[in-house]
Amino acid sequence: MPTETYGQWMGTPMDERDIDRLLTDTGWGVLSLAQGDEPYSIPVSFGYDGGDVFLALIQDSPENTKFEFVEDGKRARLLVTDVDGRFDWQSIGVTGTVRALARESxxxxxxxxxxDDNAWFSTDFQRADGIDEITVWRLAVDEVRGLEVREDEN
Known part of the structure; x- marks a missing residue:
């Protein structure tokens, strides 16, 4: 069967302008990592500058599992969604390599x-009590794919 038949369910490819808009406007998503065959996903706040994605991971306790999975040079996938209804949604997958940024760089x-421009992040986090450490990571984008179903098109 043709893909168009299922477009209302499966989505159709997003254009680059809509992908950039959603990445700029949303500011949060789910970052997926793996260690061997063990997957791990975490909600993250991110910033997007039109080319790279930046993530601020906050260490608020020594037992924070995310730091066991995120490693410099490792592949990761960020899922960003905007869902208003069953027939009104957008979903973007951003795949790339994460690299920690040094504060001195x-x-x-x-x-x-x-x-600070477009994430759910505040520079005040750098001074907040109870936060042991902030690590900023760059997700160097290798691949971006977006699908959407817009209610007004059905």
Missing amino acids: GDWDHAVETL
Whole structure:
């Protein structure tokens, strides 16, 4: 059967402009990582600068599992969705390699500004009590795929 028959259920490819808009406007998603054959997914706040995705991972306790899974140079996938209804949604998968940014690097300030611009992140986190450490990561984008079903098109 033709794919168009199931477009209302499966979605149709998003154009680049809509992908950029959703990544810029949403500011949160689910980051999926793996260690061997053990998967791990976490909700994350992210910033998008039109090319790279920046993630701020906050260490608020020594037992925080996410830091056991995220490693410099490791592949990761970020899932970003906007769901208003069964026939009105958008979903984007961003796949790439994560790299930790050093606070001393010139990239740190750009990443924090990007996070502050369009993520669910505040630069105040850097000074908050109860937060042991903030690590900023760049997800260097290798592949972006977006699907959507818009209610007004059905």
